[in-house]
Amino acid sequence: MDSRRLYNDIQLLKRRIVDLEMGEVRLEIDFVSGQGQFQGELLVCGTGSHEEVSGSHLVFLDDTENWRRACAGNKNSGSAELVGIAVSDQPHTNGVLVKGLFNISSSYVSGSSGHFATGSQVFISPHTSGSLTTTLPSGSGEIVRVIGHAINATTLYVSPSPDNIEV
Numbered sequence: 001m002d003s004r005r006l007y008n009d010i011q012l013l014k015r016r017i018v019d020l021e022m023g024e025v026r027l028e029i030d031f032v033s034g035q036g037q038f039q040g041e042l043l044v045c046g047t048g049s050h051e052e053v054s055g056s057h058l059v060f061l062d063d064t065e066n067w068r069r070a071c072a073g074n075k076n077s078g079s080a081e082l083v084g085i086a087v088s089d090q091p092h093t094n095g096v097l098v099k100g101l102f103n104i105s106s107s108y109v110s111g112s113s114g115h116f117a118t119g120s121q122v123f124i125s126p127h128t129s130g131s132l133t134t135t136l137p138s139g140s141g142e143i144v145r146v147i148g149h150a151i152n153a154t155t156l157y158v159s160p161s162p163d164n165i166e167v
Contacts, residue, residue, distance in 0.1 A: 029155060032103040034103060035056075035154070038085070038097045040158065042096065042098070043082075043084060043095060044093070045061070045092065046061055049066060049091050050069065052068075052130070053068065053130070056085065056104055056108045057069050057085070057131075058083060058086075058124060058132055058147065060077060060083045061082045061083075062081065067096065069130030070083055072123065072124040072126035073127060073139070073141070078143075082098070083124070084096035084097050084158065085158055097158055099160075101158070102155070102156050102158055103155050106154070109132055110128040110135075117134055117153075118152050118153070119149065119150060120134045121136075121148075121149055122146070122156055123135070123137060123145060138167055139167060142166070143167075144164060144166075144167060146160070146161040146163075147159075147160050
């Protein structure tokens with residue numbers, strides 16, 4: 001490691017210590033540059049996870065305390081439930097990102113050419129469970145719920161709205 005990079009890393013750590021002392025939270029996109037990387041609030045709860053859940057899936061906590069893949073095409077599949085991004089295939093053990101930054105693979109972006117348009121709203125996909133979309137759900141019975149906003153083509157600011165509308 002060269003001395004300039006070491007100096008920059010030390011300065012960054014100093015800023016973080018000050019932020020912690022002041023009670024501030026700083027999310028930096030540089031720390032989520034690779035697929036599956038995240039930064040923010042993790043929630044660890046629940047008694048289990050459905051076998052189809054894997055890391056990077058959009059999930060919801062069902063009434064049996066199991067994490068399942070969310071889908072805007074099915075009522076009570078993330079429309080009004082607690083939602084977030086699973087950080088592994090065992091979100092009940094390793095956590096769910098409920099607020100923060102997440103770098104997501106195009107495999108989990110439905111439609112939208114597999115990527116996000118910077119600044120766009122991101123919704124629960126009504127067609128592919130566990131996926132996200134920037135296309136507004138518009139089919140009869142589909143649920144519209146904003147999950148966050150795109151920071152760039154692959155990075156999502158996760159901040160689920162508590163509101164939802166059935167089309």
